[in-house]
Amino acid sequence: MARSFARSISFPLSPSSNSKPARMAAHARSVSLPCRSHPILAHLHVHIRAVRAWAQDHHPSVAAGLAHVDALHAALGDLLDLPEAQAALTSTATTNGDRLLDAFLRLADAHGSFQEAVVELKRDVAEALAAIRRRDGARLASALRAQRRAGKEVARLAAAACRDGGGRPSRLGLGTTTAAEVEVAGLLAEAAAATASASAALFSTVAAMSAAACSCKRTAALVCLTTKKASASGEEKETLALTERLEELEECIDELESGSDKVFRSLVQTRVALLNIHTHIF
Numbered sequence: 001m002a003r004s005f006a007r008s009i010s011f012p013l014s015p016s017s018n019s020k021p022a023r024m025a026a027h028a029r030s031v032s033l034p035c036r037s038h039p040i041l042a043h044l045h046v047h048i049r050a051v052r053a054w055a056q057d058h059h060p061s062v063a064a065g066l067a068h069v070d071a072l073h074a075a076l077g078d079l080l081d082l083p084e085a086q087a088a089l090t091s092t093a094t095t096n097g098d099r100l101l102d103a104f105l106r107l108a109d110a111h112g113s114f115q116e117a118v119v120e121l122k123r124d125v126a127e128a129l130a131a132i133r134r135r136d137g138a139r140l141a142s143a144l145r146a147q148r149r150a151g152k153e154v155a156r157l158a159a160a161a162c163r164d165g166g167g168r169p170s171r172l173g174l175g176t177t178t179a180a181e182v183e184v185a186g187l188l189a190e191a192a193a194a195t196a197s198a199s200a201a202l203f204s205t206v207a208a209m210s211a212a213a214c215s216c217k218r219t220a221a222l223v224c225l226t227t228k229k230a231s232a233s234g235e236e237k238e239t240l241a242l243t244e245r246l247e248e249l250e251e252c253i254d255e256l257e258s259g260s261d262k263v264f265r266s267l268v269q270t271r272v273a274l275l276n277i278h279t280h281i282f
Helices: 005-010 021-028 039-055 062-081 083-091 094-133 137-165 179-214 218-226 234-279
Strands: none
Touching: 039 062, 039 179, 062 083, 062 179, 062 234, 083 179, 083 234, 094 137, 094 179, 094 234, 137 179, 179 234
């Protein structure tokens, strides 16, 4: 159920917020939720722009991206706590609610699958590094095969997220009538699209790092390990290059683990909040 409106006082106030407290309270509780004038709405627009900007970065930091997405969904939670926003969403067409629910369900499923793939990838990377330390060529070959499978799964998730984030927000169907309905439903649609784009960028970054690690001249590295050469030969250099790429991938996974779990939970919470509102329609 919705909590009181008092939560919004922690957000930046709009330029017109220098009026008397009584006027502020009356305006904030207006059923119309005027477009872009409410502090929470302005706050959401800022987070959506930040998420989209990160997704377009050519060298994104996975930790920063996850932090942006998590902050966006925390702001969405504050919006969905407002009785005015709940009333606007309850007034929208049932088809719109179904589409929004479906959009956030797909995002939650994608991040749940990503977490599972990352767990497998982390295990395979650790196994490959252990094989290199023990100079066990057969064990390394097996670990790299498993890592390629996990990397392909992450790449598949990236492609699916890219398709979900490639469309315009209007595809969610904003068949609404009032300004409040258009604003709230539109922000949810934009948030879903921005999250999908950021998810695609995140998944692609991890998949690319995994593919780069496996693209080393594995045959030369395996020969080096099997024959136990300890010289600075070309094979040994390839082994060192493979080790460096695996260690970079392992560090990336360590950075994103906790942030990925937070994003997954925030996506689930967003969908639960929408589902609770949607059920009041019937």
